[in-house]
Amino acid sequence: MIYLDNAATTLVKPSRVISAVQRAMQTMASPGRGAHRPAMLAAETLYDCRAEAAELFRVPEPEQVVFTMNATHALNLAIHSLAKPGMPVVTSGFEHNSVIRPLRSLGAELRVAGRRLFDPTDTLERFERLLPGAGLAVCTHVSNAFGYILPIDEISALCRSRGVPLIVDASQSAGTLPVDFGALGAAFIAMPGHKGLYGPQGTGLLLCAEPGRPLLQGGSGADSRLPLMPEHLPDRLEAGTHNVCGIAGLLEGLRYVREKRPSAILAHERGLLALAVQRLETLGLRVYAGEAQSGVLSFESPGTDCEELAGALAEEGLCLRAGLHCAPLAHESAGTLERGTLRMSFSAFTAPEEVRAACGRIEETLSRLGNRGRSREKE
Amino acid sequence: MTQYLILCRSLSTAQRAARTLERAGTTAVVVKAPAGLTTSGCGYAVSLRKDLESALSLLERNRIPYGKVFMKPQGGEYREVER
Numbered sequence: 001m002i003y004l005d006n007a008a009t010t011l012v013k014p015s016r017v018i019s020a021v022q023r024a025m026q027t028m029a030s031p032g033r034g035a036h037r038p039a040m041l042a043a044e045t046l047y048d049c050r051a052e053a054a055e056l057f058r059v060p061e062p063e064q065v066v067f068t069m070n071a072t073h074a075l076n077l078a079i080h081s082l083a084k085p086g087m088p089v090v091t092s093g094f095e096h097n098s099v100i101r102p103l104r105s106l107g108a109e110l111r112v113a114g115r116r117l118f119d120p121t122d123t124l125e126r127f128e129r130l131l132p133g134a135g136l137a138v139c140t141h142v143s144n145a146f147g148y149i150l151p152i153d154e155i156s157a158l159c160r161s162r163g164v165p166l167i168v169d170a171s172q173s174a175g176t177l178p179v180d181f182g183a184l185g186a187a188f189i190a191m192p193g194h195k196g197l198y199g200p201q202g203t204g205l206l207l208c209a210e211p212g213r214p215l216l217q218g219g220s221g222a223d224s225r226l227p228l229m230p231e232h233l234p235d236r237l238e239a240g241t242h243n244v245c246g247i248a249g250l251l252e253g254l255r256y257v258r259e260k261r262p263s264a265i266l267a268h269e270r271g272l273l274a275l276a277v278q279r280l281e282t283l284g285l286r287v288y289a290g291e292a293q294s295g296v297l298s299f300e301s302p303g304t305d306c307e308e309l310a311g312a313l314a315e316e317g318l319c320l321r322a323g324l325h326c327a328p329l330a331h332e333s334a335g336t337l338e339r340g341t342l343r344m345s346f347s348a349f350t351a352p353e354e355v356r357a358a359c360g361r362i363e364e365t366l367s368r369l370g371n372r373g374r375s376r377e378k379e
Numbered sequence: 380m381t382q383y384l385i386l387c388r389s390l391s392t393a394q395r396a397a398r399t400l401e402r403a404g405t406t407a408v409v410v411k412a413p414a415g416l417t418t419s420g421c422g423y424a425v426s427l428r429k430d431l432e433s434a435l436s437l438l439e440r441n442r443i444p445y446g447k448v449f450m451k452p453q454g455g456e457y458r459e460v461e462r
Contacts, residue, residue: 032390032423035411043409047394063391222389225420235389 001317002354002361007144007172007296007345008321009194009201014256017198017249024248030241032221042244049251050234056258057174057189059181059207066206066234067242071171072098073215074190074206077237078167079138081212082187083108087135090164092123092150093333094143097326099169103138115333117143118290120151127155131162141179142172145325145343146288146334147273147296149177156184171195174205175257176266176294181207188212196265196347197257199250202243211236260348269295269346272355276344279359283366288334288341298334298341301366306340309362312369318361320344380453383427383460385435386412386446393423396443400425405434416449416457431460 003011024045029036031043050062059065068074075098083089085107091099093115103110111130114123131137137159141152152168159166165187170179175196181189187210193203206212214229218239223230230236257265270293277289280299288298300306310322323340324331331337344358387393393409400407405427412422427434431448438445448460 040409043390043394047391047398050391062395063389222421222423223419225418230389232388232392234391 001319002358003319004344004346004350004354004358005319005321006347006350007147007195007325007343010196010198010347010349011319012347012349013198013200013249014252016252016256017200020252021200021245021249024245028244028248030221030244033241042242045244045248045251046242049247049254052251052254052258053205053207056254057179057181057207058183063233064181064208066208066212066237067247068190068204068206068237069202069243070194070204071169071190071192072204074188074192074204075099075138075167075169076102077206077212077215078188078190079103079106080215081210082136082165082167084135088133090127090130090134090137090139091329092127092139094146094148094150094330095138095140095327096144096169096171096330097328098171099138099140100329108136112329114150117146117288117334118148118292120149120154120292124151124154124158127158131158131164134162134164136167137164138167138169140169140171141177142294142296143327143330144172144296145327145330145341146298147172147293147345148290149173149292149294151292152184156186160185172294172296176262176269178262181209185209193246193250193253196262197250198253198348200246203246203250206237208233208237214239216240265348266294268348269350272346272350272352273297275352275355276359279356280362283359283363285362295346297344298336299344300336300339300341304366304369306342309365309369310342312365313361316361316365318358318365320358380428382451383429383431383434384410384412384416384424384449384451384457385427385438386416386422386424386448388422388444388446390423392444393425396425396438396445399441399443400427400434400437403437405430405437407434413457416447422446435462 028042029038050065113126116122170191174191189207193199216239306322397407412424
């Protein structure tokens, strides 16, 4: 099997992540639920994870790192904290549904800034034009469908100069691109644990400049006599029992990323991207590539249904993602909303030989599908 | 030996306080605060055996918030340390 769906979930994890999950399951209870050894061991692990994330993303205090179920949960927390019905909210033209749906559900007025793929200048100009009068900006750092790296430093500077709070979706950038909470000055930065941070599924982080508004109310392990959730972070946004095993794995994933260095992981993935672009273009496929691109690549075979092709490739042991990638706005911006694309995405564990072999399987499968199509025409 | 308890607003803050003190060479342990010492129910504290004043100064220098401070002589009862 060749797994190239790392933008959804990195399947291959550092072995220490797997060991940590197992160790947590065998030795840890719930943090904040007792002073006994298993509870305190869990508490230490959670704090270590907050501290590790705070170091990696330059968050002033570990308490500003909130654990969530995933990036969608983190984005919902952030958006529900800041957006209001009727509030003008600026987003890029490449947002995931985890941004667009909560905003629409709240009745915010969406202003979409920049729909040109791999064109940071256009994105920035559109943000500048639409920010005046906005109450909030929400922007992805990297398009999950196309790998387009948006000019987030410049967008955050614009937001700061206009006094507009910014929420950053770092789902595809955390672990590969610099995400500097202090320098960005964002109100919130959301990210999953199970993609570029190599943690288990069911983990996510929300980096917070302010306490925010809880989505869930319940036990926090402290201040039990208060009628409402505590005012302070992280307790305010973390009701209920934590995913201790997942967080133990995420801690090791974060340590792996810090040791490996995000810039080195990005360079590795970009090398694979260049190789894939070159190979796929020789097959006559439409490849969406640009300068400002991370290790995520969309492509399509004109005349072939992307889901049908992905299904045939899955039968050949090649794991890609087809369709709209939960980002119809991004596909609308790129002009691929009606047909979707196939997406290939890499990780620190992807080898060049896998990319070459994947392109070979795509060529063979297209040839087979084409032959089958011609046979049907004859019938 | 006298025990000192520095109440903290959350488990995470107590952990940050304890680690800051440990890094400075002061033995500090995160404990659950005795029920009678908290007003909002279920709280956490940092327990020390000595150097209270220098510990509190260190927390203040590092902008780590803390609440009431208690001391308990060996065999005695907790009483609040006036500051």
